[in-house]
Amino acid sequence: MKATVYQGNKTFKVIEKDIEQPAPGEVRIKVAYSGVCGTDVHIYHGMMDKRVSMPQTIGHEMSGVIDAVGAEVSGYAVGDKVVVRPLDDTKVKPSDKGFNHICEELNFIGIDSPGSMQQYWNVPAFTLHKLKANTDLKLAALIEPLSVATHDVRLSGLIAGETAVVLGGGPIGLLVAMVAKEVGAQVIISEVNPVRITMAKALGFDVVSPIEVDLVEYVYNKTEGRKADVVFEVAGVQPALDVMTEVAGIRGRIVMVAIHGQKKEIDLFKFFWKELKLIGARVYEKEDYEKSIALITANELPFEQMITDVQPLSNIQQVFENIDKNPDGLKVLMDCQL
DSSP: EEEEEEETTTTEEEEEEEOOOOOOEEEEEEEEEEEEEEEHHHHHHTTTTTSOSSBBBBEEEEEEEEEEEOOOOOOTTOOOOEEOOOEEOOOOGGGGGTOOOGGGOOOEEOOOBBSBBSSSEEEEGGEEEOOOTTTHHHHHHHHHHHHHHHHHHHTTTTTTTOOEEOOSSSSHHHHHHHHHHHOOOOEEEOOOOHHHHHHHHTTTTTEHHHHHHSSHHHHHHTTTTTOOOEEEOOOHHHHHHHHHHHHEEEEEEEEEOOOSSSSSOOHHHHHHHHEEEEEEEOOOOOHHHHHHHHHHHHHHOOOGEEEEEEGGGGHHHHHHHHHHOOOTTOEEEEEEOO
């Protein structure tokens, strides 16, 4: 079989290795597609070298078909279409309070252990979610990032009729916007990249560039002064942190989707003055995956427009180099059988 490994120093290598039999409690998946996400790009840039054991096969956004079933596995059969919820949350402690998806000793599969950018992948059966037989496996590769969005929106408490402002129109920002719109909210996206602005508008969203337009005033006028009920901070930059408390209305909820590795400045006075809430959101839970699978299966949202390129697994080095040169795209999929 063909597999890819990250070797450090912005280098991937395609290797040949033996196909392994699944251990008890595991299944072997013939991986169809594996998406490239922002975390994978961070790994490529060496930002996670202390966490990733090299050489390592990475990747966690995927879809595929069960190729073999190990002993002690029930409910799954060869030929089933599946996706993996890449969280090994079996090492739980009382201090985790039952929130296994963010447990202290969480093993994020595809980062902390081998991932999906290979032709065949052995995984614990408890990570699987079964798909309908007619599910498009290209769209199914979006279920993992879509689950991030469904988790974010669920934690926000967003309901129909409310206004959501999404700060950042990248892949996750657009998926958050789609889920928020599906809930029945009025959605406004703030994005500075002209290419992504065009993409977001093509998806039918109300998009504004905060460089060209006063975002706070824009939202104020759109909501008759109420401003945003929910703000999703997805951009991960200081200007977004500066404006999130301004654009939120009274008792607004701010969901921190972006990862900030260092301490940042936030206007805490606005939290006091407007009784704002700040909500942290990390990865997803089982119900978020089930919601995402239902959305993909219904195929009523323009998910196919999120996929901007599909490349053979053997082109992995070129794919990451091209993402560096052209970061405007949305979702690149690796065809893991080519």
